[in-house]
Amino acid sequence: DVKVTQSSRYLVKRTGEKVFLECVQDMDHENMFWYRQDPGLGLRLIYFSYDVKMKEKGDIPEGYSVSREKKERFSLILESASTNQTSMYLCASSSIVDRQAFFGQGTRLTVV
Amino acid sequence: GENVEQHPSTLSVQEGDSAVIKCTYSDSASNYFPWYKQELGKRPQLIIDIRSNVGEKKDQRIAVTLNKTAKHFSLHITETQPEDSAVYFCAARWGSQGNLIFGKGTKLSVKP
Numbered sequence: 001d002v003k004v005t006q007s008s009r010y011l012v013k014r015t016g017e018k019v020f021l022e023c024v025q026d027m028d029h030e031n032m033f034w035y036r037q038d039p040g041l042g043l044r045l046i047y048f049s050y051d052v053k054m055k056e057k058g059d060i061p062e063g064y065s066v067s068r069e070k071k072e073r074f075s076l077i078l079e080s081a082s083t084n085q086t087s088m089y090l091c092a093s094s095s096i097v098d099r100q101a102f103f104g105q106g107t108r109l110t111v112v
Numbered sequence: 113g114e115n116v117e118q119h120p121s122t123l124s125v126q127e128g129d130s131a132v133i134k135c136t137y138s139d140s141a142s143n144y145f146p147w148y149k150q151e152l153g154k155r156p157q158l159i160i161d162i163r164s165n166v167g168e169k170k171d172q173r174i175a176v177t178l179n180k181t182a183k184h185f186s187l188h189i190t191e192t193q194p195e196d197s198a199v200y201f202c203a204a205r206w207g208s209q210g211n212l213i214f215g216k217g218t219k220l221s222v223k224p
Contacts, residue, residue: 045211
């Protein structure tokens with residue numbers, strides 16, 4: 001079974017804090033994604049990585065950065081958290097062969 | 113960039129009826145079209161997918177059709193059951209390293 005694991009289920013952070021969201025997959029997938037999910041807006045792509053140290057901006061990269069130093073781990077960084085970044089964050093991974101994306105359980109981030 | 117439009121945003125049907133959700137995409141290079149089901153409080157799970165060299169795919173009560181000329185694809189659920197109630201997302205992807213872009217989702221309610 002493919003496992004995509006996000007480091008936290010719930011997080012509460014203060015405005016201005018630097019926040020790290022971690023995602024690990026155990027299937028040697030090349031591609032990893034970070035999405036943000038908000039009611040009525042669906043899943044919006046923040047960043048995408050197709051290889052170690054490689055990244056591409058998605059639709060809403062402002063205020064976020066990412067890091068992929070190892071193939072299995074993809075980190076999302078909020079440099080200075082703001083209240084409008086309160087959301088559910090979902091990580092996903094997929095192989096370049098069958099392309100099916102598997103999701104992590106999500107991190108509910110609240111910025112106060 | 114790629115854009116995926118999904119309709120309707122909400123859909124209510126009686127148990128036993130059929131449900132149809134439609135999506136359109138903007139990039140003609142898109143070649144992979146998955147559908148995800150997300151139950152309340154859970155992560156999205158793939159239910160069916162189709163590649164651009166296929167026009168239709170079925171899996172029991174679920175089917176997906178693809179019209180490449182018109183750049184739209186649809187999810188068909190027959191003989192709906194209350195456990196089909198969830199939010200359904202369509203997505204489109206191009207290449208093996210392309211972004212996976214989602215529609216905004218359809219909340220399906222199946223009334224007993």
